[in-house]
Amino acid sequence: MDNELWFYEPEDRDGYLSNFASYPLYIDGSKWQTSEHYYQAQKFTDPQVISLIQQAPTPDEAFRLSRQYQEQMRPDWDSIKRQTMSTVVSEKFRQHPHLAHKLIATGSCTIKEHSHQDAYWGDGGDGTGENNLGKILMEVRSSLKKQLPYKLLHYVETAKLPTPWGTFAMHGFVEPESGKEHLALSYGQWRKDEPVLMRIHSECLTGDALFSMRCDCGFQLQKALQNIVKNGSGVLLYLRQEGRGIGLLNKIRAYHLQDQGADTVEANERLGFAADLRKYHFCESMLSFLGINEVKLMTNNPRKVKALKKIGINIVERVKLQEGHNRHNHFYLSTKADKLGHMFEVPQNTPMSVEAITKDSG
Ligand SMILES: Nc1nc(O)c(N)c(N[C@@H]2O[C@H](COP(=O)(O)O)[C@@H](O)[C@H]2O)n1
């Protein structure tokens, strides 16, 4: 998106950019219903007028009150108003990470407040205005892009993903350096103080899409989505790090070595790779977009637990996800438990039949 983005009314498509949009924020320990409330109140030094504006039921009323008390405006207002606006706009996006992701997703397009009323903050309606609010939004966008968690992944867009079990929202992200694409699937709503049921799933084309029984990936993927729907809400992060990070073709090379007797770890090592090259730090970006700090994590993999703790995510519970044990993956699962520390017991008895593992266990 390299052209112009116009915004004005908070109800419009990009209305989140407006100071009148309802995104409460805290500045200096006080709560402000909208950025407009804060901005208008800063024009005054009289605590009574400030409080009146702060309590205004709507941003339009805050704006109107500032006109009513115009005579009492601080004399240096003109010299501080741009900085005041810059502070409140930057705080709004810092305090609402979801909006920060959306702002960054506007790419490098020119942002304009398309306002017939205002040729200082807006474009004046005919494009001749100074557009200072648009300029501040673009400054905030540039600065956010360089900061954690936004610099790890950039949010791109959201669309519906209907599945046999329920309709998820599919959020697309891209790694700005490599162009690698990742997904977050979210289902339902959760409260801020509630741990979210979550699965972090690394891509396995063979298991997830081609029904392979060499591993347990496809079975775990299906069960995790089913569990989320059954729970009423949750998230699955789908990370594009195929073959534990070595890529699809190297995974086929590793499978070839396994066909000749190597286990999954030995095969990776013979190809010159570590047993597991995956990284999880960039999940911080997706989790900030989704507003998640606390999770119930569906995994058997201790590395995922450790990695999430490292980025400050509180794991209140680990939910076992043991699915799809069969005669083709029996040795693979045993190796994962023995050499990679996966937290499950591989049954000693004869592995289940194909029919038993493919039936809906939900
Ligand atoms: N390198 C490699 N060797 C194998 O033998 C494999 N089966 C895989 N599979 C990849 O492992 C990831 C899933 O593992 P967890 O269940 O999270 O431990 C996924 O990326 C598969 O493609 N890789």
Ligand SMILES: [Zn+2]
């Ligand atoms: Zn797999």
